[in-house]
Structure formats: C-alpha cells, structure tokens
Amino acid sequence: MSFRAPHELHKRRFGRNLGLGLVLAAFVALVFGLTVAKVSNTAFKVPSLSQGGN
Amino acid sequence: MSDASLNTDNAALPLEAGFGDFFALLKPRVMTLVVFTAVVGLLAAPVAVHPVVALAAILFIAVGGGAAGALNMWWEADIDAAMKRTRKRPIPAGRVTREEAFAFGITLAAFSVVMLALATNFLAAGLLAFTIFFYVVIYTIGLKRWTPQNIVIGGAAGAFPPMIGWAAATGTISIESVMMFALIFMWTPPHFWALALFMRGDYDTAGVPMLTVTHGRRATRVHILVYTVLLAALALGAAFTGIGGPVYLGVAVVFNALFLRDAVAIWRRDEAQAEADNYRVEKRAFRLSLWYLFAHFTAILAEAVLSGFGLGGWA
Numbered sequence: 019m020s021f022r023a024p025h026e027l028h029k030r031r032f033g034r035n036l037g038l039g040l041v042l043a044a045f046v047a048l049v050f051g052l053t054v055a056k057v058s059n060t061a062f063k064v065p066s067l068s069q070g071g072n
Numbered sequence: 073m074s075d076a077s078l079n080t081d082n083a084a085l086p087l088e089a090g091f092g093d094f095f096a097l098l099k100p101r102v103m104t105l106v107v108f109t110a111v112v113g114l115l116a117a118p119v120a121v122h123p124v125v126a127l128a129a130i131l132f133i134a135v136g137g138g139a140a141g142a143l144n145m146w147w148e149a150d151i152d153a154a155m156k157r158t159r160k161r162p163i164p165a166g167r168v169t170r171e172e173a174f175a176f177g178i179t180l181a182a183f184s185v186v187m188l189a190l191a192t193n194f195l196a197a198g199l200l201a202f203t204i205f206f207y208v209v210i211y212t213i214g215l216k217r218w219t220p221q222n223i224v225i226g227g228a229a230g231a232f233p234p235m236i237g238w239a240a241a242t243g244t245i246s247i248e249s250v251m252m253f254a255l256i257f258m259w260t261p262p263h264f265w266a267l268a269l270f271m272r273g274d275y276d277t278a279g280v281p282m283l284t285v286t287h288g289r290r291a292t293r294v295h296i297l298v299y300t301v302l303l304a305a306l307a308l309g310a311a312f313t314g315i316g317g318p319v320y321l322g323v324a325v326v327f328n329a330l331f332l333r334d335a336v337a338i339w340r341r342d343e344a345q346a347e348a349d350n351y352r353v354e355k356r357a358f359r360l361s362l363w364y365l366f367a368h369f370t371a372i373l374a375e376a377v378l379s380g381f382g383l384g385g386w387a
Binding site for chain 2 (some may be wrong): 027030031033034036037038048051052054055056059
C-alpha cells in the first residue's frame, strides 16, 4: 500500500507552518537570551516586594 | 475548507500564501538597508551594548521596518498592480489578501515597538513607532499620491534606523545620530529621482505624482544636482563630527566627487541625449548612489571599530 503524494496546497501549508514554528522557536530563544543578559547585568536589582505593594 | 475541495485542478485552487509570500511583504531588500544602517548606528555609539541586546534591538528594528513595508503594500496594492516593477508582489499577484497584509503589518508593528522597548529603552521604541507612523500614515497614505515632494519628505522614514540604533545603545539623540539621519535624508531624493528618470513609464501609469511627471524631466535634473551638492556638503561636514575621521573623510571625498560628477552629467543632458544612450548616465548614477550610502556607513563603522583600538576619529 502506498501513500498518496501530498497535495500542493498541503505542501504550501506545511511550509508556512514550519516557517512559523521556526520563527517562534527563535523568538523563545531570543527572549531567553535577553533575560539572561538583563539579569546578568551588574546594574540589575530584584524589585523589592514592599515597594511593589505600596 | 473540506477535503472535497482539494480534488480540483491546481488552476482552480485559491492562491494560498506560502511563508515566502509573508516574508516578501516585509520588503526584504529595503530591510537590508534598514538593518545595515541600524547596525552602524548602534555600533558607532560610544556605549558598549551586550551582544544579545544588540542582536535583539537590530532584529526588532528590522521587524518594525518590515511591518511598515507590509502596511505600505496593503495601502498601495492598486499602484503595485499598475507598475511593471511591483505587479508580482504578493497582494497584486493574488497570493495574499489586503486584509491579511494589514493584519500582519499592524500586528508586527505593535510587536516590534513593544519588544524594542523591553529589550532597550523607550526612546528607541518611540522612534521606531514614529518611523512606522511616518512611513505608513504621513508618506504612504498622505503624501505619496498628492505631492511631488513625496520622496523628499518620505525619505525621512528611511533615515531613522541609524538614529534608532544609536538611541537603543545610548538612550539619547545626539549630533552624531542626527548627522546619520541627515545623510540618508539628503541621499534619498537624488537616488529616487535618478531611478524615476529611466523608469519613465511606471510612475506615469500608476498616477504617482513624481517630480518627473508634475514638473518635467528638466526640473528633475536640476533638483538632482541641487540635492547632490547639499548632500556632498553634509557628507563632508559629518567627517568632522564624532562619527567621522580620516577613513570616513577619504571615502566621502571619493564618493562625493563621483556622485557630483554624475549629477552634473545628468543636469547637462537633455532627453534626446538620454534616450540615445538608453539613460546610461542616469542608470550609472543610480547604481553609484547605492554604493555611495553603503560606503559612507561602512566608513562610519570602520571609524567605530578603529576607535576600539585607539585609532578612530581625529584624536
């Protein structure tokens, strides 16, 4: 039993979904990298809870 | 959509967009200029930026520029369909609808501004938001269809990226970033008018009031010369600011001499001469203008890199 070749429309959708998936993965990696860069900065301070409450 | 609808000929299928079509909406060729000048603005700034923050800043500036490009294509679908140069773009070709382009552009615009603010600072994000607004609302929707000065004022939108890059690094606007802005701003009109001289049919067909259409080709030739003289004065003056130095001055002298030579040649020619050699000088000036901007910003970057070794600038 053989599979039918994917339809052109499905191929195009797959390409679009794959592209979007890769972009989202790259975005997650970038935000993670940004977070590490920001909290590694010597000027970074964890906000005080008491200040946040007032 | 039901699977039954897939059992038709390919010709009858709706032209569904692929990933590349959405990427094309971002005007990737224009984006390369945005990215390059923004990188130079960011690296020329006298403040060290964490590499990840710099990468994120450039990426979000590029996305913001791309979003402006998508919104420009949304509004100008009718012009793009009329012009030979642009009729294969995703909207006139029928692969992306205008509504999709608008949703895509407006979402990316908001996303890029918010992310740039989080990654760097509010000044850089504000400048990016203003750039998108200026390009889409002031230039595309407002000016382009009713004034022949569209290129002059619209050029400001393309001039902002180095300023945004500089602001992302320093959080300020300074004479150096204003000089980089001014360099692109003054460069844009002669660059586009040279193009308009030899792409003669396109803008007429689309009804865009380019200077060549409203004031004639003689006036356009005069305008190219005047703007190139002003540009040369500005480009050479920038050599003596914080972004300049001996390397930049050398590059500026050579490229401004070449650009002035072409501008004078364009001014001296009439249409009969231009048609006789198929706009050879105008085409050469257009190609040179691309190298001109690339060379100036590369020289600014070189000065910044050299200053890292204590060699850049006049000090």
